[in-house]
Structure formats: C-alpha cells, structure tokens
Amino acid sequence: MQKLVRITTIPLSLEKLLEGQLTYMNDHYEVIAVSAEEERLKKYGEENHVRTFWIEMTRAITPLKDLKSLYKLYRFCKKEKPLIVHSHTPKAGIIGMLASKLAGVPLRLHTVAGLPLLETLGNKRKILDFVEKLTYSLATKVYPNSFVLKDIIKELGYADDDKLEVLGQGSSNGIDTNYFNPENYTDEYRSNLRRDIGIPEYDFVYIFVGRLVSEKGINELVTAFVELESKNPDVSLLLVGPFEQELDPIDPEVFKLINSHLKIYTTGYQQDVRPYFSISNVLTFPSYREGFPNVVMQANAMSLPAIVSNINGCNEIIKNGVNGLIIPVKDKNALVKEMSNVLNNVTLREKLTQNARRLIQSKYERKQFWEILLKEYKELEELHKHD
Structure with missing residues (x-):
C-alpha cells in the first residue's frame, strides 16, 4: 500500500x-x-x-x-x-x-x-x-x-x-452532522448544564468558540456584549476556548471584564463543544481572518444561526439573512446592532435557525x-x- x-x-x-x-x-x-x-x-x-x-x-x-x-x-x-x-x-x-x-x-x-x-x-x-x-x-x-x-x-x-x-x-x-446534532441533547441535560455553569435558565445566550485572542474579535465581542447587556439584562455571553495572552493578547481592560462581569462565562478549552452549543441561541464570531471556520459550520449544524465578520470562509458559509448575519470587520457598533436584532426580532431569529442546519447538510457533509x-x-x- x-x-x-x-x-x-x-x-x-x-x-x-x-x-x-x-x-x-x-x-x-x-x-x-x-x-x-x-x-x-x-x-x-x-x-x-x-x-x-x-x-x-x-x-x-x-x-x-x-x-x-x-x-x-x-x-x-x-x-x-x-x-x-x-x-x-x-x-x-x-x-x-x-x-x-x-x-x-x-x-x-x-x-x-x-x-x-x-x-x-x-x-x-x-x-x-x-x-x-x-x-x-x-x-x-x-x-x-x-x-x-x-x-x-x-x-x-x-x-x-x-x-x-x-x-x-x-x-x-x-462536518459530521450526525455528530453535531442538537437532538442529541435533552431539555433536562441542557437545563442541568446551564445550572452547572451558572447561566440563568431563561437567558438568551451568545456563544463564542475558539481561541480567546485579539484577532478573533474578542475585544469587540466583549465590549459589544457589555453594552447590549446594560439594556437587555436577560442575556449571557459564553466564551468556550483558551486564552493565548502570550501570542495574541486581548486588551487588558477586556481581560478584566471577562473575569469580572457577572454575565460573561468562560469554560477554557473543551474537547467537545457540542454541549455548549446546545445551551446557546446564536454564535457570535467577529473574527478578523479565517480560512473556512469549522466553528461556524458546527454552530449551524447544531441549529444555531451565526453573526460573522465579512471575511472569506465566514461569508461563504453564512448567507446574510438566511442562516446568519454578516457584519463589517472590527465594527463593534454593527455587532451590537445585529446582536440586538437577533435577540429582539423573533421572526428573523426563527427563520435563521430553521435554515442553519439544512444548509450545512446540503453543502458540507x-x-x-x-x-x-x-x-x-x-x-x-x-x-x-x-x-
């Protein structure tokens, strides 16, 4: 051979x-x-x-x-x-x-x-x-x-x-859509996981999965979330991934916010990210550059719409207004706007959610x-x- x-x-x-x-x-x-x-x-x-x-x-x-x-x-x-x-x-x-x-x-x-x-x-x-x-x-x-x-x-x-x-x-x-399947997780499991992390049971959860570094847009994401949460208290931000402060550090003030804000939760690196997708409502992924990001496909396969930057890969997986929303790179205000949009516009959110998994299954199995x-x-x- x-x-x-x-x-x-x-x-x-x-x-x-x-x-x-x-x-x-x-x-x-x-x-x-x-x-x-x-x-x-x-x-x-x-x-x-x-x-x-x-x-x-x-x-x-x-x-x-x-x-x-x-x-x-x-x-x-x-x-x-x-x-x-x-x-x-x-x-x-x-x-x-x-x-x-x-x-x-x-x-x-x-x-x-x-x-x-x-x-x-x-x-x-x-x-x-x-x-x-x-x-x-x-x-x-x-x-x-x-x-x-x-x-x-x-x-x-x-x-x-x-x-x-x-x-x-x-x-x-x-992507293996049998593996990344929201039906693998029961309501009881999701409720227990939220409780274990400390996320209120009925909060709307924005999730980020990846390295917690500057080039992934973490500075913009955290500051956008803090602004949004001040007007919408029933929301949480879940950050799943490791810090790499020695390679691509996030701003010191943002690092402090992550560790001190009562509605921001971190898990560190996780071998299996599916449980965290299962307790979330939308992926927020304001990265500066990507190839073809697995995390966006994974989120969609788990029936989560995604808010992504207008960069290669992200803007090929996500069709704006179909299975997610696309924002300009490094634009915190646009991020706040679309995070608010997907929170408050129930009709839009349901449409994005319904399309997410189906599109991944048809193109990226x-x-x-x-x-x-x-x-x-x-x-x-x-x-x-x-x-």
Missing part, C-alpha cells in the same frame, strides 16, 4: 481540523501523521489507528529549530518514500513541502486554511510573504479551503490559478468531503503513473 504523510504543526490541528479524516484515508493508504508535541501526537495515533512521527515545530519564527525539523523530516521521507505528503498550517507547510521536495516525494500537497499573515505588517510580513510563496512553489498542488481565499492567494501573487483548487464547496474536512479528497488523491496518483 502506498504511503500518505499528513503534516500539521501541532496535534490539535489533527484532532480538530482533520477529525476522522486520517482514519478514513488509512483504508486506502498507509497513513503517517507528523506533528509536534510527542506525547499528544502518540495518543492521537493510538486513538485514530495511524502511524505517527514526531518533529519539534513551533508556530513562531524559529529558524534554527526549523532547520533541525527540516533535516529530520527530509531523512524520514528518504527512508519511508511516501507517494504523497500533504501539509496543513503555515509552519508545517514550509517544512513539509521543502523536505518532501528535497527527498523526491512525487506528490506534494498543501492545504491553506487561512492566512495569519494578513494581519501582519512590516518586515515580518515580508518574511511571511516569502515563506508562503516558497511553500506554494514547492507544492505540486495547493488547496485553499474557500473560494474567496483562492482569489486572495491569486491577488497576492503566491501561486497561479492552475496550481490552486478548492475541493467541493470548500472546507478542509466538512463530512463523508462527502472525504470522498472528494480521496478521488483527488487517486486522480493525482494515476497522473503520476503516466508521467
């Missing part, structure tokens, strides 16, 4: 962004997952029945460490001789594509799930631009996970159109995405045989 190497910078991306996918592919290829964090990666391999190979990688710019990682992966590829190396995330992308190119791997694939560099300026931006362009030049094919992201990549001059392809309707993994990706692998394999 041919070998397929899948690389992400950290195992969390394997667990969340590619959940179930490597296990599915293991029926068709000998899959090897490559990532950092040795113990967590090993656990991932055991749980998903795939081989693993540990390489130290960081999400920061660390040239000396990166050279060591590059050499280690090069040696690994020379020894294993995989047919395909498929990378995700920026650091894994450059190391994966360069090592596999040097090792003579025939099919080098890279998925782009967003461009963190879009929020970067100055010399750091120039370095990141160079690395991104180099990554794409080393790849056989590049898969932006949204149509708007593909256009951005072309506009930035990172790659030509013939190298770029969006698989299916977008996404990196689709996970098994369908896996089949599309497998077909892509097999077609590239056939082309390689005839080269």
Whole structure:
C-alpha cells in the first residue's frame, strides 16, 4: 500500500481540523501523521489507528529549530518514500513541502486554511510573504479551503490559478452532522448544564468558540456584549476556548471584564463543544481572518444561526439573512446592532435557525468531503503513473 504523510504543526490541528479524516484515508493508504508535541501526537495515533512521527515545530519564527525539523523530516521521507505528503498550517507547510521536495516525494500537497499573515505588517510580513510563496512553489498542488481565499492567494501573487483548487464547496474536512446534532441533547441535560455553569435558565445566550485572542474579535465581542447587556439584562455571553495572552493578547481592560462581569462565562478549552452549543441561541464570531471556520459550520449544524465578520470562509458559509448575519470587520457598533436584532426580532431569529442546519447538510457533509479528497488523491496518483 502506498504511503500518505499528513503534516500539521501541532496535534490539535489533527484532532480538530482533520477529525476522522486520517482514519478514513488509512483504508486506502498507509497513513503517517507528523506533528509536534510527542506525547499528544502518540495518543492521537493510538486513538485514530495511524502511524505517527514526531518533529519539534513551533508556530513562531524559529529558524534554527526549523532547520533541525527540516533535516529530520527530509531523512524520514528518504527512508519511508511516501507517494504523497500533504501539509496543513503555515509552519508545517514550509517544512513539509521543502523536505518532501528535497527527498523526491512525487506528490506534494498543501492545504491553506487561512492566512495569519494578513494581519501582519512590516518586515515580518515580508518574511511571511516569502515563506508562503516558497511553500506554494514547492507544492505540486495547493488547496485553499474557500473560494474567496483562492482569489486572495491569486491577488497576492503566491501561486497561479492552475496550481490552486478548492475541493467541493470548500472546507478542509466538512462536518459530521450526525455528530453535531442538537437532538442529541435533552431539555433536562441542557437545563442541568446551564445550572452547572451558572447561566440563568431563561437567558438568551451568545456563544463564542475558539481561541480567546485579539484577532478573533474578542475585544469587540466583549465590549459589544457589555453594552447590549446594560439594556437587555436577560442575556449571557459564553466564551468556550483558551486564552493565548502570550501570542495574541486581548486588551487588558477586556481581560478584566471577562473575569469580572457577572454575565460573561468562560469554560477554557473543551474537547467537545457540542454541549455548549446546545445551551446557546446564536454564535457570535467577529473574527478578523479565517480560512473556512469549522466553528461556524458546527454552530449551524447544531441549529444555531451565526453573526460573522465579512471575511472569506465566514461569508461563504453564512448567507446574510438566511442562516446568519454578516457584519463589517472590527465594527463593534454593527455587532451590537445585529446582536440586538437577533435577540429582539423573533421572526428573523426563527427563520435563521430553521435554515442553519439544512444548509450545512446540503453543502458540507463530512463523508462527502472525504470522498472528494480521496478521488483527488487517486486522480493525482494515476497522473503520476503516466508521467
């Protein structure tokens, strides 16, 4: 059986962004997952029945460490001789594509799930631009996970159109709507969970799921909520995810508000976010940049409409006024307005809620995405045989 190497910078991306996918592919290829964090990666391999190979990688710019990682992966590829190396995330992308190119791997694939560099300026931006362009030049094919992201990549001059392809309707993994199903949770369960967290039983709950960092729009979300709650006391804000104050800190005043405001609740990182969606009414996701955000698909699959920024990915999953509402980026006032709108306009809210799950099921079902990706692998394999 041919070998397929899948690389992400950290195992969390394997667990969340590619959940179930490597296990599915293991029926068709000998899959090897490559990532950092040795113990967590090993656990991932055991749980998903795939081989693993540990390489130290960081999400920061660390040239000396990166050279060591590059050499280690090069040696690994020379020894294993995989047919395909498929990378995700920026650091894994450059190391994966360069090592596999040097090792003579025939099919080098890279998925782009967003461009963190879009929020970067100055010399750091120039370095990141160079690395991104180099990554794409080393790849056989590049898969932006949204149509708007593909256009951005072309506009930035990172790659030509013939190298770029969006698989299916977008996404990196689709979504399992049997798993993300609101009917899995009883009224009693939801009532008990609200009580355990401290959320009043009849409050209208806005939920955010993701890293609690500046670029996810947390500053705008918290200040918008505080303003809204001062006029509508029967609302709560539920923040599900970890702080990353060392990487992308939120404003100190906002951090204080999160910890002191009586109607803002935090859970920290959660392996399973479905229970929290089940006790909420709407996803508020005012992020500055995304690829194709899983959390928006997950919320919709759980029959939650979403208020999202007008950025790629978000504005492809959400149709304004159909399954959610779209606001300008970094616009707190627009966020307050639409949070109020979805709270007070019952007719609108019911329409958005009814459409949310149905739209996800029709466009982004996970098994369908896996089949599309497998077909892509097999077609590239056939082309390689005839080269």
